[in-house]
Amino acid sequence: MIVKFWGTRGSIPVPGNSTVNYGGNTPCVEVRTKEDILIFDSGTGIRELGNQIISEDNIKDLHILISHYHWDHIQGLLFFKPLYDEKYRISFYGPSTADYSVNMLLSSQMGNINFPLSIKHVKAKISYQSIYPNDKITIGNINVYSLMANHSSPTLVYKFTYNNSLIVYMTDNELKAEPAEDTIEYKSLVEFCSNCDYLIHDTMFDEISEISKKGWGHSSNISLANFAIESKTKNIILFHYNPDHDDVKIESLLEETVKHLKERGSSINCVAAKEGLEILL
Numbered sequence: 001m002i003v004k005f006w007g008t009r010g011s012i013p014v015p016g017n018s019t020v021n022y023g024g025n026t027p028c029v030e031v032r033t034k035e036d037i038l039i040f041d042s043g044t045g046i047r048e049l050g051n052q053i054i055s056e057d058n059i060k061d062l063h064i065l066i067s068h069y070h071w072d073h074i075q076g077l078l079f080f081k082p083l084y085d086e087k088y089r090i091s092f093y094g095p096s097t098a099d100y101s102v103n104m105l106l107s108s109q110m111g112n113i114n115f116p117l118s119i120k121h122v123k124a125k126i127s128y129q130s131i132y133p134n135d136k137i138t139i140g141n142i143n144v145y146s147l148m149a150n151h152s153s154p155t156l157v158y159k160f161t162y163n164n165s166l167i168v169y170m171t172d173n174e175l176k177a178e179p180a181e182d183t184i185e186y187k188s189l190v191e192f193c194s195n196c197d198y199l200i201h202d203t204m205f206d207e208i209s210e211i212s213k214k215g216w217g218h219s220s221n222i223s224l225a226n227f228a229i230e231s232k233t234k235n236i237i238l239f240h241y242n243p244d245h246d247d248v249k250i251e252s253l254l255e256e257t258v259k260h261l262k263e264r265g266s267s268i269n270c271v272a273a274k275e276g277l278e279i280l281l
């Protein structure tokens with residue numbers, strides 16, 4: 001299995017010299033096994049992934065799992081070329097609420113004042129599946145489990161297993177969420193991530209800004225490091241960077257995280273996601 005990062009940035013794309021190393025595209029992560037392709041989120045990184053897929057002859061089935069519908073997680077989707085090619089079968093998965101369902105993912109964005117093409121231009125065979133917290137589904141040979149995250153909009157955490165590897169995709173999540181009626185308890189998150197091989201997690205804040213941004217639904221690198229120790233995670237991947245954090249800042253967050261883990265006597269490995277990074281499992 002290969003996990004490849006096509007977009008690592010939170011909130012808004014930030015192209016330019018100061019972000020060229022860790023990348024400016026918004027979230028998109030490809031998981032490819034011998035049999036299946038799963039894509040987590042359709043931020044602007046998915047455009048280039050679409051071009052890659054189009055260049056390969058043997059791909060027909062694609063599975064796109066959306067964590068939530070905040071703009072940064074869906075804004076690349078309409079530029080994903082396989083959508084407009086009848087050769088592909090694309091299955092979408094995502095949270096559904098009383099107000100919005102995953103079935104509206106394309107229709108709500110197309111054919112209005114914001115975009116020139118309408119749903120009739122979509123030629124791929126499309127299907128939709130609502131995912132609810134604590135679901136377990138199987139996509140090809142991959143088992144996918146879900147949990148609700150602590151975020152400002154209903155957001156799913158996805159955990160998937162393949163060939164004894166366990167990976168968690170938990171973008172846009174506040175680890176230090178204040179207890180409230182709808183808060184997901186810290187211990188539930190720890191349990192869900194327990195003993196995972198890789199944890200891909202929101203690193204929107206540093207330790208200082210995390211204090212003033214309580215309730216924003218994001219986390220710092222240090223909260224993530226502490227969480228990884230408690231959940232006995234083996235590797236953490238810093239992800240969903242603040243658009244105001246340039247390469248130098250992300251480098252310093254990475255160094256700080258490694259130092260913190262070491263000071264706590266942990267041997268957890270930590271890397272910072274960057275566009276093009278591939279992890280082989």
Ligand SMILES: [Zn+2]
Nearest residue numbers: 010011072172
């Ligand atoms: Zn986001």
Ligand SMILES: [Zn+2]
Nearest residue numbers: 068070151172
């Ligand atoms: Zn969000």
